[in-house]
Amino acid sequence: MIFSLISRLTVFTVGLLAISLPVHGQDAGKISVRFVSFPKCADPKDIELVVGTEGKTMLVELPTNSISKVYSIDRPESWRLGKTDKNEEGKPIFNTYGQAPMIAPSEQLVLVLRKGATDEDGLKLVPMDGGLEGFGEASYLVYNFTSVKIAAKLGDKAFPVTAMSHEIVKPAPSEVKNGRELIHVHFATPEEGKWSLFHTSSWPYVKKSRTMVFFYADPNSPNVLIHGITDYLP
Numbered sequence: 001m002i003f004s005l006i007s008r009l010t011v012f013t014v015g016l017l018a019i020s021l022p023v024h025g026q027d028a029g030k031i032s033v034r035f036v037s038f039p040k041c042a043d044p045k046d047i048e049l050v051v052g053t054e055g056k057t058m059l060v061e062l063p064t065n066s067i068s069k070v071y072s073i074d075r076p077e078s079w080r081l082g083k084t085d086k087n088e089e090g091k092p093i094f095n096t097y098g099q100a101p102m103i104a105p106s107e108q109l110v111l112v113l114r115k116g117a118t119d120e121d122g123l124k125l126v127p128m129d130g131g132l133e134g135f136g137e138a139s140y141l142v143y144n145f146t147s148v149k150i151a152a153k154l155g156d157k158a159f160p161v162t163a164m165s166h167e168i169v170k171p172a173p174s175e176v177k178n179g180r181e182l183i184h185v186h187f188a189t190p191e192e193g194k195w196s197l198f199h200t201s202s203w204p205y206v207k208k209s210r211t212m213v214f215f216y217a218d219p220n221s222p223n224v225l226i227h228g229i230t231d232y233l234p
Contacts, residue, residue, distance in 0.1 A: 029106070031075045034130055037062035037112040038145065038214050040227050047097070047119060049073075050080040055094055057084060062112050062119075067212075067231050078102050079110060079125050098123025107131035113145065126166075137233050138207045139170045145216040146224055151195050153186040155205075161215075173205040181205035187215070189224060198224055208233045 048057040109130030115122035155171030173181040188195040
């Protein structure tokens with residue numbers, strides 16, 4: 001079966017993990033950042049981003065079906081999202097819902113993963129290189145938001161994605177059909193000692209784009225569901 005070769009196949013993986021070394025003592029300057037959040041929701045709320053000292057914040061969007069617009073800001077010491085409230089004395093106080101170390105790239109994409117039904121339940125922030133040198137054209141970011149390992153095959157790339165982790169691959173198109181390039185995709189989960197396919201399809205292959213694929217558990221069944229976001233590049 002196609003997934004029996006996973007351990008022997010090489011994945012073209014770019015080092016965009018949140019465990020990237022934090023930036024210490026880097027020269028302050030402008031950086032650009034975009035956000036995308038998950039799980040998906042019909043009406044995601046804006047949230048405050050700490051952008052300076054003394055509690056200075058700005059509202060940012062956390063879309064779930066697209067990547068947000070670009071925000072150009074002075075490089076903060078870390079990524080912090082939350083909401084400004086007032087304490088018992090009526091003074092403003094910032095409630096942090098999620099934070100992550102700052103990383104080096106001047107263009108960043110921050111994945112915002114909700115730990116519960118609302119932002120107030122906590123957020124996991126995954127900052128990544130958002131430039132084309134990192135998550136570039138014809139690339140696929142696959143994020144496993146479940147508690148089980150998932151075996152994935154996109155085009156000529158086969159790889160495992162462990163629970164609550166992600167991989168980035170840049171596969172070649174699988175075929176051309178009716179003048180359109182396609183990429184064949186297969187996803188499986190372990191079941192009784194073997195891999196069980198839960199999704200197989202052919203997706204349009206668009207070189208001038210980058211795609212994010214989220215796996216998540218169906219709350220009403222043992223099934224694994226898929227949520228995809230495509231970012232079309234100029």
